[in-house]
Amino acid sequence: YAEVETRIEALRELLLEKLLETPSTLHDQKRYIRYLSDLHAPGDPAWQCIGAQHQWILQLMHNCKESYVKEQKGKELFVPMLELEPDARPSAVGHLGQSASLQRGSSCQAAREDAWRYKAPQQVVFVDKLTQLVVSQLPNFWKLWISYVNGSLFSETAEKSGQMERSKKNARQRQNDFKKMIQEVMHSLVKLIRGALLPFSLREGEARLYGGWEMKAELSGHWLTHVIQTVRLSSESLTALEIPNDMLQIIQDLILDLRVRCILVTLQHTAEDIKRLAEKEDWVVDNEGLTSLVAQFEQCLSHALQALKPVLDCRAGEPSVFQQQRTQEEVCQLSIGIMQVFIDCLEQLSTKPDGDIDTAHLAGDVSSPDLFGSIHEDSILSAEQRLLIALSNCRYLERHSFLNIAEQLEKHGFQGVDKITQVSMESLKELDQRLFEMYIELKADPIVGSLEPGIYAGYFDWRDCLLPAGVRNYLKEALVNIIAVHAEVFSISKELVPRVLARVVEAVAEELSRLMQCVSSFSRHGALQARLEICALRDTVAMYLTPESSSSFKQALEALPQLSSGTDKKLLEELLNKFKSSMHLQLTCFQAPSSALLKT
Incomplete structure (x- = not known):
């Protein structure tokens, strides 16, 4: 009898060891738990299995971060990505959604078959991989818990037994412990993403644990939009597991912070792009007296707003990105800054030294009285001509462009549009008046000065x-x-x-x-x-x-x-x-x- 007991104990230990091995399938876990239940193993092997799975998922997440941080410091990675249709699921998340059998038909469109390769920032690749990992592992972890709660871990037929009743009682007592496990996974997921993309949002101690990335340059709005899409789809997949919303709220908070950051970064980069428009001024004047600079300015801002549309639009359960007063004020100031950058650009161009501008292409008008030799013969723009072109551009901005931009901002849900327009208009009018006074001084003063000697x-x-x-x-x-x-x-x-x-x-x-x-x-x-x-x-x-x-x-x-x-x-x-x-x-x-x- 003693030998039998010894062998049974050895079998229990072997089965428990197999049960706690990772990775493991839900099918194998159930099988080992039932064997251990039949052998009347002491303690609660099912709960031990849940704890082991929890620790394994956390370890996988941190290992994932460490490997990508090390990769970033070593060499840059070329990652195959799929060209996406609008609103399509990013390839990594699309794959993980399928593997978890949680993909919902309305949440994405099929990606194009032909894949193309381009260089993705390491943090973006990491977030894709991390979310894939969590969403592929969490369903089995959640199902393991559900099976533990309803007793199906111990019997395929769910027949009543003393062991099953004890298990259900244990499960009820451990609900809070399991909730903490899920919350820990969610917190780790969110903090690892914050460490990669929003390190300033972590406390100092957390930054060391969840960060470690080399931040040579902040991600562009394009990549942040991709990340937001990835995290949103991960949240949808987790919601489909029927995990309570209060456990997933931390992910919604992350999405909101990413959306806000994406808007701020996009507006900052747009201001930089607009500042560089001065280099593209070709001084070709159309029949309305405008150069292409104004259209390029409008186009640049329009493209930025269009790129932000998926970020500005709220998914189900998401709050407005402008719900916080601080965000409204920051976006308002950045929008005013964009307008001011272009106004400064006009002033810089209009007051450049003569030698800085090589050619001029003025659209001649056959009805224009040209009494003193064509002003188009000289390939160098005079200071007066530059001032006039700038004044013409200012006039169009005041009467058309700024009003069109205000309409677009309102359409995209921006707050404080009246203030943006008012401040920008005032600054534009100040520039217009300065340039006008400069032109009048250049032209009127010589005429006025010639009167007295002439008389x-x-x-x-x-x-x-x-x-x-x-x-x-x-x-x-x-x-x-x-x-x-x-x-x-x-x-x-x-x-x-x-x-x-x-x-x-x-x-x-x-x-x-x-x-x-x-x-x-x-x-x-x-x-x-x-x-x-x-x-x-x-x-x-x-x-x-x-x-x-x-x-x-x-x-x-x-x-x-x-x-x-x-x-x-x-x-x-x-x-x-x-x-x-x-x-x-x-x-x-x-x-x-x-x-x-x-x-x-």
């Missing part, structure tokens, strides 16, 4: 001059210079002409008014000459008069003695008509299109 050329004296014979050359030269400004602006952007011409006229009218008010006295002929020239200028630029320039012309005329005789008035009218007739061709640019057409 007093040849020792001209308002108190001692001949009867007027016509408008003097200084005013004609000033008008020709204003026409040159018109031609330059018109050749780049017709829309900018009224704004620029109105401001140039204001500057000239203000200077003319100042000069008239500085004259101590006029002779009869001098007063007539002054009135002729003031009226000639005012009537010529009437289309571009503003309240400010009208006021300046009025003040200039009020500084003159009134015409006392009908003869002087008649002479004034004749000389004005003579001036308009002799310079009819040159002055057509100052007329409304319809009236100019009628007179040609």
